[in-house]
Amino acid sequence: MSEHVGRAGRAGRLRRLDAGLSLLDRQILDRDGRLSGKVDDLELTPPEGDGSGPPVVTAILSGPGALARRLRGSVGAWLESVHSRLHPSAEPGPARIPFGVVKEIAATVGLSVRKDDLELSRFEDWTRDHIIGRIPGARHAPE
């Protein structure tokens, strides 16, 4: 699989990938394999020091706050307003997953933390607490 090719130290070659092809819009799985959103955007930070030189990928951005900016147009604007309405703070940015908690990048992006530890479960929690969780049988095992 391509993610094993070129891991630094294996053949001395550095790993390369194209962000749009291999990272963007990929499914994110948490430590337990649960579906945790998509890679909606990537945060690029100029390097330390004088700021020249190539930017570093510092975080994955996920959720309506991130997706809204990519979609542009009226759908994006609507998503942005939904996001700010559900977010408690005044100036909500998109939900960030610091790249340090990424474990592997393959067909999906795997994290080393659990879904609940991420800030992007807000909408899901609201739906669970206010709607689905209140219907009898919601905690019933699937089989």
Added chain:
Amino acid sequence: MRLSELLHSRVVDAAGNDVGRVHDVRLVQDGPLVGTFGAAFRVEGLIVGPAIAGARLGYRRSGMTGPFLLAAPLRRLHRRVKFVPWDRVAELGRDTISISGSADDLDEPEPLPTA
């Protein structure tokens, strides 16, 4: 800065000639250590090509060859794609990126393998 701000931007060279649009951003894993991931990814350069639909369908990779109806025209279009190393990026505008030097002395990107 976000990745989405780079994607689809117009790219022009020092003389103002149109180089194309940013199809993709090539990352290389040679940045500072970050969390438990290892070395962070840094931007190596931009993949720039003609403004076509279907740039993300995956036909740029060598292993993607079918079906013939789609692969033939798309792979031909991808041969016109160029790689702009980050050190040649001069200015990041809102929708346009200016690069130093001429569009003519850009190479094709190094192909990445599929699984």
Added chain:
Amino acid sequence: MKRFVAVTLGILTAIGGFVDIGDLVANAEVGARFGFDLAWVVGVGVIGICVFAEMAGRVAAVSTRPVFDLVRERLGARAALANLLASSFVNFLTLAAEVAGIALALELASSVSYLLWIPFTSLAVWLVIWRVRFETMERIFGLAGLSLVAFAVGFWRLGPDWGSVFHSVSHPVVPSGEGHATYLFYAVSLFGAAMTPYEVFFFSSGAVEERWTTDDLNVNRANVLIGFPLGGILSLSIMGTTALVLLPRGITVDNLAQVALPTVLALGKLGLAFLLIGFFAATFGAALETALSSGYIISQFFGWQWGKMVRPVDAPRFHAVVLVSLVLGAMLVLTSVDPIKVTEYSLVLSALALPLTYFPILVIANDPDYMHGRTNGRVANALGSIFLIIVLVASAAAIPLMIVTKAGQ
């Protein structure tokens, strides 16, 4: 032996689950107006759905991801969103039509107006999704749908002149009373009925729900390549019965009773009983599938946890979408809009939306990163490419034909 039973059950379920309200209405209408002159469209449609269902099933088994999940990765967020909005709209209309179909079947059985049945049928559909195991749900409604074999028996009992039937099927002409545009319009509708988008979304998500692996690929192929054509024969039987009984009398189909009429004439009360069970199972099963599909595609676009394979609390947004879709669908039907008209529109719009569904499947089934050595062979690619062209032609023609013929008048 156990394997044989499992394979047979799979095939039988595929046959019984093939027909939905769209197939019932489209095949019956076409038989009553065009006889057997559009039978070839069903054949083409069946081949098409076989080609793409095999691909979608293979994608799901090998990559363990359903097709729509991968659409965003390959088309990008903006194109995938457009796809999602269009597919969701068509899905929604189809769901409303199926929910109405269940109520119409109950109305036929009970003489109680279908509108009164709607709240109960929608609630029942939701309860089955909420509590019944996925495989159980599929099996029960699939097998009960085999009741529709009464159409085939009825057709045979009506004593058709087989010679002229075969001649008519193999030499289609535009009948003298109808225009070319109307003929083509019904061809597009029939094609949309055979290749409905939700079938593929549901099929590939269902494969992941049932945790198919590469070991299941051959069973998948058997279900599709044997089950779907036999299901297509059921569709043709519907067309055949109305062609033999309604066409000579100049009766056109605009309600479910007329769909049943020829078979009831041939088989009497027993035939009616089988048909009522079959109508109920087909529409109820299809309502389950379309309601789940609306949850699947929205969740898979955003990356939310989806599926009946986890507890509802662990997939709250998926279940919320399913619930809201059912409520909205029921509300649409309760406006007493003609459910047959809703069905007809859902078929034309399905035909319009087909390229959105099939194009990504064809690309993804060729992608070695997802398919791990099981990418399309030459046959699959050849057939897939031919059908992509057919689907594009049908899609391009759908709206113009609908306007020119005023939706088939």
